[in-house]
Amino acid sequence: MVADYNPPQILISVNTKNDTYRNIIETKEFVVKILGTDLIRQTWITQKHFPYGTNELEEAKLTAFPAEKVKPPRIRECKASMECKVVWTKIIGTSCLALGNIEAISARKEIGKLEVKERAIALNRLIFFSYQKTDNTRNWMFAEIGKIHTLTEKDEETEIKNEAA
Numbered sequence: 441m442v443a444d445y446n447p448p449q450i451l452i453s454v455n456t457k458n459d460t461y462r463n464i465i466e467t468k469e470f471v472v473k474i475l476g477t478d479l480i481r482q483t484w485i486t487q488k489h490f491p492y493g494t495n496e497l498e499e500a501k502l503t504a505f506p507a508e509k510v511k512p513p514r515i516r517e518c519k520a521s522m523e524c525k526v527v528w529t530k531i532i533g534t535s536c537l538a539l540g541n542i543e544a545i546s547a548r549k550e551i552g553k554l555e556v557k558e559r560a561i562a563l564n565r566l567i568f569f570s571y572q573k574t575d576n577t578r579n580w581m582f583a584e585i586g587k588i589h590t591l592t593e594k595d596e597e598t599e600i601k602n603e604a605a
């Protein structure tokens with residue numbers, strides 16, 4: 441989630457059992473990627489519990505490339521990246537909150553040029569909203585942008601416009 445704007449900061453929550461947690465504590469840096477529905481299967485592969493040190497990007501056939509300001513890499517197939525340096529971490533139960541200062545943001549060329557609404561549609565950010573497990577089945581559920589809702593305020597009046605994305 442967005443934590444602040446000036447300087448831009450984001451807050452992430454990572455389970456302390458995850459390699460991601462260990463990497464964040466060791467390097468004090470992380471990169472948050474924005475990806476679309478085209479990478480659902482690859483995302484699922486990287487969430488598997490491989491032994492520490494396994495290159496999960498190779499397992500998922502994703503391509504790492506260097507970040508501008510931090511050591512952890514960006515991923516070629518993702519639409520945008522936020523390169524972060526850790527400000528603080530706080531353990532809450534089984535997870536750790538990490539506040540990151542965004543040192544650099546980059547997006548695919550065609551996305552950077554767009555207006556805010558078109559940019560949101562082009563990013564078509566994968567929204568993870570549910571995980572359910574039954575005896576032998578596990579379901580991860582995702583949503584993507586379907587509608588844009590604009591609230592406009594002018595001279596004390598408000599208007600809400602809804603449109604298909």
Ligand SMILES: Cc1cc2nc3c(=O)[nH]c(=O)nc-3n(C[C@H](O)[C@H](O)[C@H](O)COP(=O)(O)O)c2cc1C
Nearest residue numbers: 453454455458459460461483484486487488489568
């Ligand atoms: C869509 C999706 C979202 C996830 N979000 C989180 C999260 O916010 N925090 C977290 O600790 N784990 C999350 N997980 C689980 C971790 O991705 C997974 O346990 C972790 O990547 C294991 O890999 P690692 O040990 O290399 O970190 C998520 C998994 C999926 C599939």
